[in-house]
Amino acid sequence: MLATAAAGKGHVTRISLVDDAYLAIRRRILDNVYPPGHQALEGDLAGELGISRTPVREALIRLANEGLVEVVPRHGMRVLPVSPADMREIYVVLTALESAAAELLARRRPTDAELKPLVEATRDMSRALKADDLDAWAAADERFHHGLVELAGNRTLQDAVSRLGDRVHRARMFALRLRPKPINSTREHMAMLERIRAGDAAGAVEVNRAHRERATRELIAIFERYRLQQM
Numbered sequence: 001m002l003a004t005a006a007a008g009k010g011h012v013t014r015i016s017l018v019d020d021a022y023l024a025i026r027r028r029i030l031d032n033v034y035p036p037g038h039q040a041l042e043g044d045l046a047g048e049l050g051i052s053r054t055p056v057r058e059a060l061i062r063l064a065n066e067g068l069v070e071v072v073p074r075h076g077m078r079v080l081p082v083s084p085a086d087m088r089e090i091y092v093v094l095t096a097l098e099s100a101a102a103e104l105l106a107r108r109r110p111t112d113a114e115l116k117p118l119v120e121a122t123r124d125m126s127r128a129l130k131a132d133d134l135d136a137w138a139a140a141d142e143r144f145h146h147g148l149v150e151l152a153g154n155r156t157l158q159d160a161v162s163r164l165g166d167r168v169h170r171a172r173m174f175a176l177r178l179r180p181k182p183i184n185s186t187r188e189h190m191a192m193l194e195r196i197r198a199g200d201a202a203g204a205v206e207v208n209r210a211h212r213e214r215a216t217r218e219l220i221a222i223f224e225r226y227r228l229q230q231m
Contacts, residue, residue: 017051021059024049029068029079030169036081045076068166082167084223088216090164095212097161098145101152102204106196110151115193117147122189129183134176141182142169144189171219178222184214 025045028034042060046053060077063069069077082090121144128136149161188211195203 017055018058021049021055022062034079036079038079041076082171084220087171091216094164099205099208101149102208103201104152106199106201106204109199118144126186175219175222179218
């Protein structure tokens with residue numbers, strides 16, 4: 001009985017270590033600490049994280065399944081790049097999904113209390129721009145879009161957006177200081193909130209679509225301006 005309990009505890013500990021390794025490596029990739037093309041041996045990653053190689057190996061398999069890394073036999077991992085073609089495809093899908101979320105939310109006519117997180121995120125974006133703090137702006141912008149999808153109340157839609165989120169985050173953080181100052185986003189978010197409050201589903205979709213299409217154009221323009229084949 002004790003042996004069984006001990007074995008169970010060891011299993012839980014191993015799972016916890018895999019989760020810790022997965023989250024740590026994923027965060028480094030998303031924040032471009034490990035940029036596209038970065039290679040690292042399992043042993044080096046294990047040393048950085050202070051754990052054994054086994055949970056690192058399992059974490060890398062999870063990250064490979066999400067399309068963030070390529071597991072290279074005897075060479076650990078390589079962070080996969082995102083190309084302009086990838087981003088065009090991703091943003092087409094993301095725009096459609098977020099527009100569906102905006103439509104669902106507007107049809108439901110949410111209360112001011114429900115919309116408060118979106119209003120606060122938009123306010124924080126404006127404050128961050130005035131302080132010239134682009135990292136804070138990006139965090140608030142992400143909160144807005146995450147909150148929009150969550151408030152739509154469709155779990156399948158939310159899961160679909162989440163699967164695209166990692167690659168979108170990487171591209172946005174890469175381009176954050178290369179793109180024009182994002183002064184339009186706050187205004188566009190406020191316009192979307194006005195349409196949602198009014199129950200104007202078609203208007204909310206229109207504003208969101210224009211918002212995402214502008215962001216896509218800006219991102220692709222960065223690829224073209226710097227002649228980047230990938231990021």
